[in-house]
Amino acid sequence: MSPVSIVKVERERAEDAVYRAVELAGGLERYAPGSTVLIEPNVMSPSWSGSGKITDARVTEAVTRMVLERDPQRVIIGEGSAVGYDLPGRVDAFVMGAFAMAETAWEADVIVCLPVIKTHVRTGIVACAIATFGL
Numbered sequence: 001m002s003p004v005s006i007v008k009v010e011r012e013r014a015e016d017a018v019y020r021a022v023e024l025a026g027g028l029e030r031y032a033p034g035s036t037v038l039i040e041p042n043v044m045s046p047s048w049s050g051s052g053k054i055t056d057a058r059v060t061e062a063v064t065r066m067v068l069e070r071d072p073q074r075v076i077i078g079e080g081s082a083v084g085y086d087l088p089g090r091v092d093a094f095v096m097g098a099f100a101m102a103e104t105a106w107e108a109d110v111i112v113c114l115p116v117i118k119t120h121v122r123t124g125i126v127a128c129a130i131a132t133f134g135l
Contacts, residue, residue, distance in 0.1 A: 018062035031110060033071040038108035039064055042115040043079050055114045063114060078104055 005024035009017040022028060031037065041055035049057035060077065067075055080102070105111060 014056065014058035015062040015065070018059055019066065022063075022066060028066055028070055031067065031070040031072065034073045035070075035109035036074045036076070036107065037067050037072045037110045037112060038076045038078055038105055039067065039112045040078055040080075040105075040114065042113075052116065052118065055116055060114060063112060067112065076104055076108065078102065 003025045005021045007017045007021040007024065039060065041060040043054045045053060047053040049055075064075060064077065
């Protein structure tokens with residue numbers, strides 16, 4: 001099981017909270033210098049940062065700074081789109097039989113996902129915190 005941490009943002013200091021949360025969850029020591037890191041914030045709709053619908057830009061910025069401190073070869077911030085996956089007349093959760101994935105994601109050594117804890121018409125809850133894959 002992967003470690004999880006929850007940290008309250010004090011006095012609008014989001015970066016401090018992100019650093020503390022990552023530290024409590026074990027840090028980023030497994031990120032090897034020279035790796036390619038893809039950071040994927042949840043910005044799939046035209047919403048304001050801080051709205052709760054998308055990843056707060058301050059979180060994306062703080063995580064990017066932390067990754068850059070690990071001396072990667074390359075950092076990419078990329079996002080997929082929800083456009084085209086709507087099923088007319090349906091609001092229930094569904095599982096797609098297949099999906100396309102960008103070559104950039106396949107070539108990354110590490111993918112850092114920054115989704116938002118929320119609900120929406122496709123599922124009861126989206127509750128993944130900072131998830132890392134690779135290395």
